[in-house]
Amino acid sequence: MSQFTYNNGVMHAEGVSLSAIAEQYGTPTYVYSKAQLLANFDSYADACAGRDALVCYAMKANSNLAVLDLLARRGAGFDIVSGGELLRVLAAGGDPAKVIFSGVGKTVDEMRLALTHGILCFNVESIPELHRLNEVAASMGKVARVSLRVNPNVDAKTHPYIATGLKANKFGVAFDDALDTYRAAAKLANLEVAGIDCHIGSQLLDDAPLLEALDRLIELIDALGAEGIHLHHLDLGGGLGIDYGDEEDSAPVPVGDYLGRVFKRIDGWRAERHGGKPIKVIFEPGRSIVGNTGVLLTRVEFIKNGEEKNFCIVDAAMNDMARPALYQAWMDMQPVVQADTGAATYDVVGPVCESGDWLARDRALSVQAGDLLAMKTAGAYGMTMASNYNTRGRAAELIVDGEQVHLVRRRENPADLFALESLIK
Numbered sequence: 001m002s003q004f005t006y007n008n009g010v011m012h013a014e015g016v017s018l019s020a021i022a023e024q025y026g027t028p029t030y031v032y033s034k035a036q037l038l039a040n041f042d043s044y045a046d047a048c049a050g051r052d053a054l055v056c057y058a059m060k061a062n063s064n065l066a067v068l069d070l071l072a073r074r075g076a077g078f079d080i081v082s083g084g085e086l087l088r089v090l091a092a093g094g095d096p097a098k099v100i101f102s103g104v105g106k107t108v109d110e111m112r113l114a115l116t117h118g119i120l121c122f123n124v125e126s127i128p129e130l131h132r133l134n135e136v137a138a139s140m141g142k143v144a145r146v147s148l149r150v151n152p153n154v155d156a157k158t159h160p161y162i163a164t165g166l167k168a169n170k171f172g173v174a175f176d177d178a179l180d181t182y183r184a185a186a187k188l189a190n191l192e193v194a195g196i197d198c199h200i201g202s203q204l205l206d207d208a209p210l211l212e213a214l215d216r217l218i219e220l221i222d223a224l225g226a227e228g229i230h231l232h233h234l235d236l237g238g239g240l241g242i243d244y245g246d247e248e249d250s251a252p253v254p255v256g257d258y259l260g261r262v263f264k265r266i267d268g269w270r271a272e273r274h275g276g277k278p279i280k281v282i283f284e285p286g287r288s289i290v291g292n293t294g295v296l297l298t299r300v301e302f303i304k305n306g307e308e309k310n311f312c313i314v315d316a317a318m319n320d321m322a323r324p325a326l327y328q329a330w331m332d333m334q335p336v337v338q339a340d341t342g343a344a345t346y347d348v349v350g351p352v353c354e355s356g357d358w359l360a361r362d363r364a365l366s367v368q369a370g371d372l373l374a375m376k377t378a379g380a381y382g383m384t385m386a387s388n389y390n391t392r393g394r395a396a397e398l399i400v401d402g403e404q405v406h407l408v409r410r411r412e413n414p415a416d417l418f419a420l421e422s423l424i425k
C-alpha cells in the first residue's frame, strides 16, 4: 500500500497533509515516508531471512544521512561509489564491514580510506585497478578483499543511459577476459580474491536478464573452482525496476519473486555442482528501496497558455529532479488537492533557462497559480542528482513518520551556494 494517498481530497504522506508541509517548510521539498522505506528494505530482508545474504543499499539513489541511519539500523550494508559516500555511511553509523565499493575510477586516496575502515570488499573493474589496489594495500601492510565486476554481456532492455552490462559499456571486465583477470588477481600478494559481481542496468521490469547474468556468473565460479580459485560471495548488483505509474513501466517483478528465483537457482547449483558448499549472496538495490518512498512537492508559480502548448510553471526544476531532462523519464505528477473542475493539458516546467527544463509533458491537470503538485516516485535519483544550476539552492528534505515530520536536510540558501568561493586578492 502506498504511503502517499488522498485523505479528504488532500494528498498525505503517512498521517500528514502535504498542504500543511508546504505551508510550514516551503517548496520545492522532498518528502519521504519512513514506513515505506522500511517496508521496501524489509521486502529484501524477509526474502533473505535464514540465508547467508547481505543487502547492500546502493546509496547513490538517495544518500541522506537519516535514510542511511534508518537502513543501517535495520541491518543494511551499503554499496558505495566514492570516498564521500563512505564518509556518509560512517557519519550515519553504518558498519564499514558491510560496505562494498563499486566504480570504475577509484583513486588512491579512496582506496586508502576504505582500507583504513576495513570495508567488506572492493568491486574491481579493470586490471590497472587491481594493480593500484594491490600497491595501496601493500603500502599499508594490509590485504584487500576483491571481487571482479564481470560484464556478462546481457541486454537489460532498459534506457541506454542506464544499461551497463553490454560489451560497449565502460563497466566491468569482459566475460571472456574474466578468467585471466582472476588468475592475475590471485597472484597479487596483497589481494584476497573473495567474490564475483555484476550490475547489468537499472529499472529492469523483468528479472529474466538478471537471472541470465546469474547463470553466467555461476559458469565462471565453476571454471574458477576447477583452477583452485574459490569464491566466498556472489553479488548480483541492483537494477530491479519500480512502478512509475505510466503504462510502460507498470509491472515490475516483485522483490520476493525475484529473490526467490535467485535463491532457487543458487541452491540447485550448489547441490548439483558446487558440492553443497556455501556461498554468500549480495544484492545492491537502490531504486527499489527508495524510489516510491518520496515525492517532490512543488508549487505552481504561473499558468502560461501558449499557442501550441499550455505551460504550468512550477518552482521545482531540472536542477531538483534531473530524470526527465536526462532520460526523458516519465514521472507522475498529481495535484495535492483534488479538484473536479475541468482539466487542460499542460507541460509542467521549471524556471531554469533551458528548453530541457521540464518535469512532465502533456498532462491533464486542473491547476491554477498557487496550487501544489506532487511528483510521485521521486525518492530515488532525485536529491542525489540535484545541482545548483542557475544558483538555485537545493530543496529541503523531510521524513514523515506517522504524524511526525522530521526536517532531515534544510533548504540551501543563496549564501550557502557561494560560501566556498572567493574573489581574487
Ligand code: LLP
Residues within 6 Å of the ligand: 058, 061, 079, 102, 103, 162, 199, 201, 202, 203, 237, 238, 239, 240, 284, 285, 286, 287, 288, 323, 327, 380, 381
Ligand atoms: N550497483 C551498481 C554498481 C550500480 O551502478 C547501480 C546503479 C546500482 C547498484 C543500483 O541500481 P538500482 O537498484 O538503483 O537500479 N540515475 C539513473 C540510474 C542510474 C543507476 C546507476 N547505477 C536514473 O535516475 O534512472
